[in-house]
Amino acid sequence: MTVRTTDTPVRVMIVDDHEVVRRGIVTVIDASPALTVVGEASTVDEARRRLPAVRPDVLVVDLQLPDGTGIDVMTRARELSPEQRMLVLTSFDDDAALRESRAVGAAGMLLKSARSRDIVAAIEKIAEGQTVWPSRPAEDEEELSATDQRIVELIGDGCTNREIADELGIAEKTVKNRITAILHSLGLQRRTQVAAREAARRRAGWK
Structure with missing residues (x-):
């Protein structure tokens, strides 16, 4: 820094x-x-x-x-x-x-x-190298917005970024940016991990 x-x-x-x-x-x-x-x-x-x-x-x-x-x-x-x-x-x-x-x-x-x-x-x-972020409750760190959750579901369906963009009516670059943010929020590194997490969620019947 x-x-x-x-x-x-x-x-x-x-x-x-x-x-x-x-x-x-x-x-x-x-x-x-x-x-x-x-x-x-x-x-x-x-x-x-x-x-x-x-x-x-x-x-x-x-x-x-x-x-x-x-x-x-x-x-x-x-x-x-x-x-x-x-x-x-x-x-x-x-x-x-x-x-x-x-x-x-x-x-x-x-x-x-x-x-x-x-x-x-x-x-x-x-x-000076410091950060200035709005405070958020700790329990909210891994919560996803409705749009981000839908992207996760579409990743779980095997959709490409282009297909997700078409489905949601947004730019493909926006999809890429949101996936990056999703990975950060969930503490994951790769898209395949998101797909695996979504598959596990479905098998377990999570809400």
């Missing part, structure tokens, strides 16, 4: 398709002497094009974008720099989104309704 040791402002890039929201976040960040905004993007494509030149210390990403998701942006960011620090700033406190964000390497998640000082503090902590 890379920890910042310099006194220079943390360089932040923001990816959010709502201009008013994005400008508000920029204002909040630029008001802090410890942070500075070095780049903005409103789409996945725009973010992918700007990332190589901007190389921010912390990437702040919304999950819902017009041409894809924040997961796509973060995946690309980690391809460019495996040590890239990332914060998800979202309107929805969703367990599946939290698992997917963790799976692609995000260091934290915060709701857009958070106070300005909390957003600044979260970015500073992440820049």
Whole structure:
């Protein structure tokens, strides 16, 4: 884990398709002497094009974008720099989104309704190598969302990612991201283990 040791402002890039929201976040960040905004993007494509030149210390990403998701942006960011620090700033406190964000390497998640000082503090902590995640009861760690459970069932049926995507009406890349998050949530490493777990569940008549 890379920890910042310099006194220079943390360089932040923001990816959010709502201009008013994005400008508000920029204002909040630029008001802090410890942070500075070095780049903005409103789409996945725009973010992918700007990332190589901007190389921010912390990437702040919304999950819902017009041409894809924040997961796509973060995946690309980690391809460019495996040590890239990332914060998800979202309107929805969703367990599946939290698992997917963790799976692609995000260091934290915060709701857009958070106070300005909390957003600044979260970015500073992440820049220093810390994590900022919403608290969750321990017993909920292995619970899957309805969509993720359906994906597990379809894996158990022997479906390919393309077949699962067609069945659920989502992108194949989204299926791949969700499977990665499912593996992380269940403490598994391979898709075949998910299939075996589902087969055992069916044999035992689990609910």
